[in-house]
Amino acid sequence: MHKLRVAISTFVRDVARGVLTLTHSGLAMLGLVLVVGLGGAVFRPDLLSQAETSVYAFLRERQLSLWWEPQNTADRATATDLKDIPSRQAAVAAWLAKKYKVAPEPIAALVSEAYALSETSRLKPHLILAVMAIESSFHPYVQSQAGAQGLMQVMTEIHAQKYQKYGGKLAAFDPLTNMRVGVAVLQEYIRLKSGSVEQGLLFYLGGDSIQGETDYVAKVLAEQARLDQVAAGIKVSTQP
Template identity: 60%
Template sequence: MKQLALFRKNIQTLLADMGNGIVTVTHSGLAMVGLAVSVCVVVLALRPDYLVEGEAFVYNWLRERHVSLWWMPDNAVDRVTAADLSILPKSQADVATWLARKYRVAPEPLGALVAEAHVLAVSSKLPAHLILAVMAIESSFHPYVQSKAGAQGLMQVMPKVHAKRYEEFGGKLAAFDPITNLRVGVSVLVDCIKLKGGNVDDGLRFYLGGDSAAAGADGYVARVKAEQTNIDAVAAGQWVAVP
C-alpha cells in the first residue's frame, strides 16, 4: 500500500510539473506574440508604406496561385488604354493635350494613342502626325464609332474587308480595342500607299474609297494634310487655335 501511495504521489507531482510547464510556456508564447504584434503596430504606424507593400505582396502571391479573391475588385488599370502625360516627351504631351481639347476627349487616352503612333511611325515609315491626322479625320478619336458602310473604330477599318488582319488580335471584335484598331489601320494605310507607288495623297484616297474614287476624296486628303500641319505646329511649340 505504501508503494502504491508513493507511486500515486509521484504521478501527481509529474502531472503537476507538466501542467505548470505548459502554462509557463503558453504564457511566454502569448507574451512573445503580443510583443511581436506591438512591434509590428509601431513599425506600421511609423512606416505605412510597409503595409502597402505587404498587402501588394500578399495579393499578388494569392493571384499567382489562382486563389479566389472574391472580396477584392479586379484591377482593370492594366487593361486601360491611357497614359500619364507627365511621362511622355513634352512634344507628345502637348499634342495629346491639344487634340483632347479640340475633339473633347480625355487627354490620358490621347496620350496613349500619341505614344503608339510614334512607335508605329518607326515600323511603318509613316510620319506619326500623319497617323494621328488620319485618326482625327476618320473618327475624331472616338473608338466605338461606326460609319454607314460599316467601317469601325479609330481608323475606320472595314472588318469584313480586313478580317484576316484582326485574326492575330483575336478576331474582328478587336476592332473596338483602340490600340489594335490603330495598328490594323496603319497596316492598311501602308499597303494603300504602296499600291499607289508610294504616293501618300493617292494612298489616302485609296484608303478612303478603295478601288473606286470616293466622293470628296480630294477634300479628305486636304483635311488630313491640314490636320497634320496643325499637329506639326503644336509639337514644335507653336500656338494653334482650337475651334
C-alpha cells in the same frame, strides 16, 4: 473468398472511420480558430488587422484571386499620364484632347502609339493621328453605314484577316489594335499607289470607286500640318 470480402469490408470501414475522425477534428480545429480569432478581434483589433494584411499580401504575392475584391483593371486601360511621355508628344496630346473634347490620358496613349508605329511603318506619326482625327474624331466605337469601325474606320469585314493575330474581328474596337491594323492598311495602300500619300489616302477612303475626292485628303494633310506646328511649339487654335 469470404475472408477476402470481410477484409475489404473491414478496410473500407476503417478508412471511413478515419476520414470521419479527421473531418470532425478539422471542424473542431476550425471552430477553435474562429473562436480565438473573434476573441482577438474584440480584445486585440491591432493584431487582427496585422494578420489580415499579412494574409492579403501572401495571396497577392502568389497571384491568387480574391473573388470578394474588385479587380484592378487600371493596367488594361488605354491611358497614359501626359507627364510620362516626351514633351512634344504631350503637347500634341493636350491639343488634340482640347480640340476633340476627349480626355487627355487616352489621347496621350494614342499619340505615344502613333510615334511607335511611325518607326516600323515609316508613316509620319502626325499623319496617323490626322487620319484618326478626320475619320472618327478619336471616338473608338464609331461605325459608318458602310461598316467601317473604330478609330481609323477600318473596314473590318474586308480586313478581318489582319485582326486574326489580335484575337478576331471584335478587336476592331480596341483602340490600339484598330490603330495598328489601320496603319498596316494605309501603309499597304500607299505602297500600292507607288508611295503617294495622297493617292494612298484616297484609296483608304474608298478604294478605286473614289475619284477626285480631294476634300478628304486636304483635311487629313491640313490636320497633319497643324500637329506638326503644335509639336514644334507653335500656338495653334483648336477652333474649327
